[in-house]
Amino acid sequence: MTVFLIRRFSQSLAVLLVMSLLVFVGVYAIGDPVELLVSAEADQFERARVIADLGLDKPLWEQYGYFLLQSFKGDLGTSFVFNQPALLLILERMPATLEIAFAAVILSIVIGIPLGMIAGLRPHAWYSRTIMSVSILGFSLPTFWVGLMMIMVFAVILGWLPASGRGDTVDLFGVPVSFLTWDGLTHLLLPAVNLALFKVSLVIRLTRAGMRENMLMDYVKFAYAKGLSHARVIFVHVLKNILVPVVTVVGLELGNVIAFAVVTESIFAWPGMGKLLIDSIYRLDRPIVVAYLLITVVMFIVINFIVDVLYSVLDPRVRLESKS
Amino acid sequence: MNANTPTLEVRNLKTHFHTKAGVVKAVDDVSFTVGRGEVLGLVGESGSGKTVTGFSVMGLVDPPGRIVDGSILFNGSDLAKLPDSQWRHIRGSKIAMIFQDPMMTLNPVLRIDTQMVEAIRAHDKNVNREEAHRRCVESLGQVGIPSPEERLKAYPHQFSGGMRQRVAIAIALLNKPDLIIADEPTTALDVTIQAQILYEAQKLARETGTALIWITHDLTVVAGLADRICVMYAGRIVEEGKVEEVLDQPMHPYTRGLIGSVPSRNKRGTALYQIPGMTPSLIRLPKGCAFRDRCQRAQEECAAEAPAISYPAPGRAIRCIYPYVGDSR
Numbered sequence: 035m036t037v038f039l040i041r042r043f044s045q046s047l048a049v050l051l052v053m054s055l056l057v058f059v060g061v062y063a064i065g066d067p068v069e070l071l072v073s074a075e076a077d078q079f080e081r082a083r084v085i086a087d088l089g090l091d092k093p094l095w096e097q098y099g100y101f102l103l104q105s106f107k108g109d110l111g112t113s114f115v116f117n118q119p120a121l122l123l124i125l126e127r128m129p130a131t132l133e134i135a136f137a138a139v140i141l142s143i144v145i146g147i148p149l150g151m152i153a154g155l156r157p158h159a160w161y162s163r164t165i166m167s168v169s170i171l172g173f174s175l176p177t178f179w180v181g182l183m184m185i186m187v188f189a190v191i192l193g194w195l196p197a198s199g200r201g202d203t204v205d206l207f208g209v210p211v212s213f214l215t216w217d218g219l220t221h222l223l224l225p226a227v228n229l230a231l232f233k234v235s236l237v238i239r240l241t242r243a244g245m246r247e248n249m250l251m252d253y254v255k256f257a258y259a260k261g262l263s264h265a266r267v268i269f270v271h272v273l274k275n276i277l278v279p280v281v282t283v284v285g286l287e288l289g290n291v292i293a294f295a296v297v298t299e300s301i302f303a304w305p306g307m308g309k310l311l312i313d314s315i316y317r318l319d320r321p322i323v324v325a326y327l328l329i330t331v332v333m334f335i336v337i338n339f340i341v342d343v344l345y346s347v348l349d350p351r352v353r354l355e356s357k358s
Numbered sequence: 359m360n361a362n363t364p365t366l367e368v369r370n371l372k373t374h375f376h377t378k379a380g381v382v383k384a385v386d387d388v389s390f391t392v393g394r395g396e397v398l399g400l401v402g403e404s405g406s407g408k409t410v411t412g413f414s415v416m417g418l419v420d421p422p423g424r425i426v427d428g429s430i431l432f433n434g435s436d437l438a439k440l441p442d443s444q445w446r447h448i449r450g451s452k453i454a455m456i457f458q459d460p461m462m463t464l465n466p467v468l469r470i471d472t473q474m475v476e477a478i479r480a481h482d483k484n485v486n487r488e489e490a491h492r493r494c495v496e497s498l499g500q501v502g503i504p505s506p507e508e509r510l511k512a513y514p515h516q517f518s519g520g521m522r523q524r525v526a527i528a529i530a531l532l533n534k535p536d537l538i539i540a541d542e543p544t545t546a547l548d549v550t551i552q553a554q555i556l557y558e559a560q561k562l563a564r565e566t567g568t569a570l571i572w573i574t575h576d577l578t579v580v581a582g583l584a585d586r587i588c589v590m591y592a593g594r595i596v597e598e599g600k601v602e603e604v605l606d607q608p609m610h611p612y613t614r615g616l617i618g619s620v621p622s623r624n625k626r627g628t629a630l631y632q633i634p635g636m637t638p639s640l641i642r643l644p645k646g647c648a649f650r651d652r653c654q655r656a657q658e659e660c661a662a663e664a665p666a667i668s669y670p671a672p673g674r675a676i677r678c679i680y681p682y683v684g685d686s687r
Contacts (some may be wrong), residue, residue, distance in 0.1 A: 252462035258418055259457075260477040260529065261450030270476075274467045349467055350513040 046335045053331050054105070057324045058098050067114050067318035088114055101324070110328065111321030115314070120325035124307055129209045130200060131299070131306030135291040137213065137226035138233060139284060145230075146237025147280065151268070153238065154245025165238060172235030181228045181301040188224060196221050198303035225302040229295055233287050240283055244276035278348050285341035293330040363434045364391040365537050365569040366415065371428035371438075373407075373414045380641040384410040384423065386593040392537065395567040397560065399580030399601065401616070402590035405637050408573045411590070412539045415571075416455055417445040433536065451481040454530035458542040460523035464514035470525060471510040474498075477532050497528040501558060520551035527555070534566070541573045556583050577620050581605055586673075589613045592638055592648035594664075599674040609670060609681040611653045647679070655680045 072084050085091050089100065101111060110121045149169075153162040189197035201221030203210035212218025248254065249272065257267045296308035303309075307326065314322040346352045373385035385407045392398045402408045413419050415430055417437065430437040432453065437445060449455075457463040465473060474494040478485050485493075491510070498506035501524040514522055523543060530538055540559065544552040560583055563570045572584060580587050580601060587604050589597040589612065597610040608614040615633035635652040638644065647665050650656040657680060665677045 252457055252459060253465045255418060256455075256457055256463040256526070257465065259416055259449055259455040261446050261448070261480045262476060263446065263480070266476065266480070271465050271468065275465070350469075351466065351515050 042335075042339065046332075049335070050328060050331055054101070054324060054328055055098065057327050058101065058320070059094070061318065061320045061323050062094055065318050067320065071114055071317075105328075110325035113314075113319055113322050115317050115319045115322075120321040121329075123310065123322060124326055124329060127305060127307045127310050129211065130304060131292055131295055131308060133211055133213065134222065134226050134229055134298070134304060134306065135288060135295060137222055138229035138291055139288050141226060141230040142233035142237050142287070143280075143284060146234045147241050149234075150238040150241025151245055151273075151276075154242040154249070155268070157242075157246060166242070169235040169238045172231045172238075175231075177228060177232065177297050178301055180231060181225075181298060184224050184228055185301070195224050197224070200305055225298050225304050228302070229291060229298045233284070233291070236283060236287065237280060240280050241276055244279060245272065248272045248275050274348065278345065281344050281348065282341055285337050285344070289330075289334045289337045292333060364393045364431075365396075365433060366571075367391040367431040368411075368415065369429045369431065371411070371414060371430065372426045373410050373419055373423055374426050375423040377422055377641075382423075382640045383593050383643065384640060385414060387428075388590075388593070388595050389428075390588050390595065390598065392569040392571060394536075394569055395563050396586070397563050397570040397572060397584045399584030399587035400571055400573045400590060401575065401577060401580055401587055403575055403637060405592075405640065406590040407593040407640075408590050409541055412455065412541050412571065412573050415537075415539060416449055416453060417442065418449070418455075447481060450477055450535075451533040452535055453537045453539065454533070454535040456523070456526050456530050456538065456540040456543045459546050460519050460526055460543075461546070463526050464522055466514055468513075469510075470512055470514065474510070474529055474532060477529050481533055493532060494528075497531050498525070500531060501525075501528045502554070503528070520547050520555075523547060523551075523555065527558070531562070535568060537569045537571070538562075539571045539573070542575070544579065545574070545576070552579075559583065577605070577616060589616070592643060593640060594648070594677060595675075596649070596678065597674075597676045599671075603671075603674065607682075609674070609676050609683060610678045611655055611680075611682070612649050614682060615652075647677075 067088075068081070068085055068090060071088075072081050076084075082091075089097060092100075104111065108121070109119065112118065113120050113123055116123060149165050153165045156162050185197045188195045199221055200212050201218040202215040203212050203218055204214050205211075206214065212222050254267060254272060257271050262271075292307075295304075295306060296312055298304065299306045299308040300312060310322065311326050313319075314326070368391070369389050371385055371388045372383070375382040375384055388407070388411055390398065390400075400408045400411065410419065410423065414425055415432075415437070417440075419425065425438050428438065432448065437448065440448075464470075471491070471494060474497070475487075475490045478490045478493060494510055495506045498509060503509055503521060503524055509517075514525075517525060523546075527543070544555055547555065556579065559570060559572070562568055572580060574580060584601045586599065587601050588595045589604070589610065591612050597604060597608065597613045604613060605617060608617055612633070615631070618631035619633065621630055633652055638648055638651070644651070644661070646661040646663055647653070647656070650660040653660070659679055665679045667675050667677055668681075669675050670681065670683060
């Protein structure tokens with residue numbers, strides 16, 4: 035286990051290093067932020083002062099070296115636009131994103147697994163076919179379009195739910211959250227459902243496939259031969275076997291949702307990290323883009339680690355292999 | 359029930375699979391009985407319907423298959439007429455089953471004790487934890503698993519194939535069933551383990567009076583184990599009788615072919631006999647005897663209609679118009 039941890043940690047550091055270099059060079063190649071930051075009327079001197087202030091007069095390798103040095107001290111640079119530490123800006127927006135991300139993932143599990151099990155148990159019944167057809171829609175309809183349609187129907191035509199923003203928030207352990215107030219909850223619902231749509235379809239399909247595969251296994255027949263009830267066979271024997279692939283995919287999807295909820299956040303004007311990222315890319319605000327992607331990488335590493343741990347809880351065979 | 363009632367009496371059982379391609383008569387008019395402490399060998403090649411016969415008795419035939427006709431009298435009452443909810447209480451408690459591949463029958467993600475205790479508690483909710491645990495340990499000990507206390511905490515992948523099959527047998531024994539159906543339980547095991555398990559099985563039948571149905575394609579296994587054998591071909595029992603009689607004086611050409619193709623010491627150096635042709639598709643079984651295309655003795659009458667059961671001697675039954683009678687091999 036210790037060896038596993040050390041290896042994981044050093045691999046992660048290498049990934050972070052490569053990632054930061056790529057993003058640094060990439061954003062540098064796209065364009066010059068000075069054009070956007072300095073007003074058109076500024077004179078030569080003012081221009082030079084801004085460039086020197088931002089450290090953009092130095093060669094790229096020196097800028098990168100300075101960034102690395104600072105990042106070991108926990109400073110991922112200062113935003114060109116907001117003139118605030120990039121890390122702080124991102125962390126401020128993070129709770130909002132985490133909230134819809136978790137809401138979406140929980141929805142996808144709570145809806146996806148039961149529906150997938152039903153569809154897998156009775157693959158030829160009309161309701162199973164309906165579930166599968168709808169899940170194809172969930173897969174293939176573009177998120178932004180569904181989001182707009184949801185706003186049209188539920189906010190504009192029916193007027194049941196608000197179309198944008200976060201609503202009232204309360205502090206939970208010092209972090210503002212929406213889901214504990216009624217107003218916040220109504221604001222949360224549409225974006226969370228919008229974000230969950232694709233994941234629900236994914237979980238349905240995975241669960242159904244696992245269900246169909248596992249129901250044919252000898253161990254299921256043997257469990258029935260012991261005289262166990264349907265409920266026991268399905269919810270204990272089969273479900274535990276199905277969960278391994280589902281946990282993997284849901285874990286990776288969670289990372290995906292947190293990092294790239296951009297579309298949904300933009301449509302519903304949800305004040306999360308995704309919106310900050312998009313704005314920063316437009317403004318070539320390199321420190322924020324770099325810091326954002328580094329945080330994303332760290333998050334994926336952490337999630338993958340949690341998934342690995344969950345594996346060993348679910349599947350005893352994994353436990354032994356990591357020991358030897 | 360009185361003492362003479364056989365443990366299991368299957369009468370004219372028909373289990374058919376209604377597929378799009380047609381009706382597959384996997385089990386077609388099969389009758390046999392097994393008494394207390396008796397070991398019945400059910401022999402046939404792959405696809406002869408022996409496994410489906412076993413599943414039919416368990417009530418575990420998967421759709422599109424179902425029992426279309428016949429009765430399964432277990433201790434005198436007909437299982438085929440029971441609703442599934444009541445059949446469930448007999449499965450695993452009165453009739454247990456052991457499967458072919460021990461690597462696949464245990465659930466890989468559940469501990470052995472979980473899988474054993476649930477088999478007890480499925481039939482008796484009142485058994486407390488200590489009692490259930492004690493019975494599990496006892497049952498594992500009975501099938502020769504060393505230090506059963508510790509092994510209960512293990513997962514299936516920590517056992518070898520032979521040990522897993524022993525665990526499966528221990529689970530089958532947990533509720534002291536009247537009948538155990540063993541579906542090729544030793545096929546996946548190596549020969550020494552096979553011999554041990556056969557010995558245990560025989561001992562069990564003798565000592566506890568448990569009836570055994572041993573499904574296999576291996577004649578040498580039943581030769582040493584069974585009291586009586588039924589030879590199945592294309593969903594029907596073609597020959598039945600005491601094991602010595604059938605093996606010494608096979609009457610049906612198919613049985614004779616099977617016995618001829620078993621390797622033995624005095625056939626060393628000569629090519630093994632093969633039954634010509636292959637098993638017919640069960641969907642479009644030809645009229646008449648299903649074996650006639652592969653049979654050396656087939657005549658025109660064999661194609662006319664399926665041969666009826668005849669009883670050439672007490673305790674013997676065959677389905678053949680031109681059996682080998684009177685001549686020895």
